[in-house]
Amino acid sequence: MIPIAKPYITEEDARAAYDTILTGWITQGPKVQEFEEKFAAYTGAKYAVAVSNCTTALHLSMIVAGITVGDEVICPSLSYIATANAITYVGGSPIFAEVEPGTYNLDPVDVERRITSKTKAILVVHQIGFPADLDAFQALSIKYNLTIIEDAACAAGSAYKEAKIGSHSDLVCFSFHPRKVISTGDGGMITTSRQDYYERLKMLRQHGMSVNDRIRHESKEVVFEDHVEVGYNYRMTDIQAAIGIKQLEKLDWIVNERRKVARFYNEAFRGLPHIKLPAEQNGQFSNFQSYSIYLKAGYGLKRNELMQLLLDWGIATRRGVMTTHRESAYKRSHKEVVLPISEDMQDNSIILPLYVPMEQEEVIYIAETFCAMIKNPKAFSAKVENF
Ligand SMILES: Cc1ncc(COP(=O)(O)O)c(C=O)c1O
Structure with missing residues (x-):
């Protein structure tokens, strides 16, 4: 795993x-x-x-x-x-x-x-x-x-x-x-x-x-x-x-190593249908604390199904960042709050493994598995229907 x-x-x-x-x-x-x-x-x-x-x-x-x-x-x-x-x-x-x-x-x-x-x-x-x-x-x-x-x-x-x-x-x-x-x-x-x-x-x-x-x-x-x-x-x-x-x-070295993995993922995933990659803009320099991908509307598989599939193939992931107003602790006091963009980002983002040091084989395995899964999830599980 x-x-x-x-x-x-x-x-x-x-x-x-x-x-x-x-x-x-x-x-x-x-x-x-x-x-x-x-x-x-x-x-x-x-x-x-x-x-x-x-x-x-x-x-x-x-x-x-x-x-x-x-x-x-x-x-x-x-x-x-x-x-x-x-x-x-x-x-x-x-x-x-x-x-x-x-x-x-x-x-x-x-x-x-x-x-x-x-x-x-x-x-x-x-x-x-x-x-x-x-x-x-x-x-x-x-x-x-x-x-x-x-x-x-x-x-x-x-x-x-x-x-x-x-x-x-x-x-x-x-x-x-x-x-x-x-x-x-x-x-x-x-x-x-x-x-x-x-x-x-x-x-x-x-x-x-x-x-x-x-x-x-x-x-x-x-x-x-x-x-x-x-x-x-x-x-x-x-x-x-x-x-x-x-x-x-070691912080600057760690950040540099994390950025290398993020660059590798970005290159590997560029051009894949239905996904939006993390990208720096407006003077941002990111330490890539997490590598989060957004699944666009129209992708046949639900985010959670993709997470399960990745787990079945030995890759741990996490859901995108949480929305606080939908957690029980805030739900009652913030009933009226509707934040469509935040909710969509939480529901359709997926965080991939990223740490230091990451073996080259691990990064390649994740990149290849993810690409193949995005294109054809049915090849990875008989449970995938309607894709
Ligand atoms: C954005 C943000 N704020 C605050 C915290 C809380 O940090 P700590 O666990 O050090 O209290 C976290 C932890 O994940 C976080 O992601």
């Missing part, structure tokens, strides 16, 4: 975790600080704050952006549910907007239509590693005085108009879950160039404490901390950060 994804974790990464454990400093400490400094330098942001995952990064970003009860935040429904959840956590209302056909990313024109006097922010997602049209959202932010928060869970190593994701807005949130391009097991990061955000984020992720453990430990004088506001335990451990530092060193 060819899996959908595998984290690229090496001996070197494992050794970094091992060595860190033996230092005796195993939760947030010097390795977290080093990872933050290196991640900020990599993205071109002034500061970075490491946290336990991207969901907690988004939650803290909502707090420092001042989102509160009754505020509206516009976001895509076509995203992992954590995007909308972060808004809900602070009492805000996620206002779901449409994505652009084919790009998986928010449509700035539809976003503008949904702005009201209650709108406080736009939560822009760089879906499956493809940067959203940040220039358009920054223009909306200026026109309507809105905060831009970027959900870059999938976008470490991606770039928009030559600048790395993480450098464009005041709050950009990353994930290091194993399904992402680099991983620390679980883990997250917020980049910002605002010192006030930086200071508050560091405090909030550690119970609202005015002094962190490392500073207390290094001090030659007795230090007493205050808990300045109600905070959270959203710390990253030094064990995770040690892995993250090593992963970050």
Whole structure:
């Protein structure tokens, strides 16, 4: 079975975790600080704050952006549910907007239509590693005085108009879950160039404490901390950060390898009937966190039937990105929401395996099987009827 994804974790990464454990400093400490400094330098942001995952990064970003009860935040429904959840956590209302056909990313024109006097922010997602049209959202932010928060869970190593994701807005949130391009097991990061955000984020992720453990430990004088506001335990451990530092060193190489596989797929699938391939446009540089294909209307086989067929032939796939407004958690409160493009993208997209390193034979097997299956699924299963 060819899996959908595998984290690229090496001996070197494992050794970094091992060595860190033996230092005796195993939760947030010097390795977290080093990872933050290196991640900020990599993205071109002034500061970075490491946290336990991207969901907690988004939650803290909502707090420092001042989102509160009754505020509206516009976001895509076509995203992992954590995007909308972060808004809900602070009492805000996620206002779901449409994505652009084919790009998986928010449509700035539809976003503008949904702005009201209650709108406080736009939560822009760089879906499956493809940067959203940040220039358009920054223009909306200026026109309507809105905060831009970027959900870059999938976008470490991606770039928009030559600048790395993480450098464009005041709050950009990353994930290091194993399904992402680099991983620390679980883990997250917020980049910002605002010192006030930086200071508050560091405090909030550690119970609202005015002094962190490392500073207390290094001090030659007795230090007493205050808990300045109600905070959270959203710390990253030094064990995770040690892995993250090593992963970050490999990030550009990993992205390059992923792009090679994506290019191979694109070449192999070009010209196939009924499918739309992922394509970079408008200054996008994608890390290809996922390789997602859209099945156009008129293809004889249903998306789920194709997924089953691929599984029967040893290739794991996933459905396209979810639509949050159709999940039970949001269905009742968002009954009136209809997003035909997002719904179509979810229902008719299919994600193929992509990881590093991928054996040449695996890539060739997937490409050949997929091409042959798209053209003639009946040759692969007696169960296929009416094609
Ligand atoms: C777009 C998006 N936002 C947020 C998250 C949540 O990330 P984490 O699992 O690190 O909390 C994910 C995870 O898949 C995601 O894809």
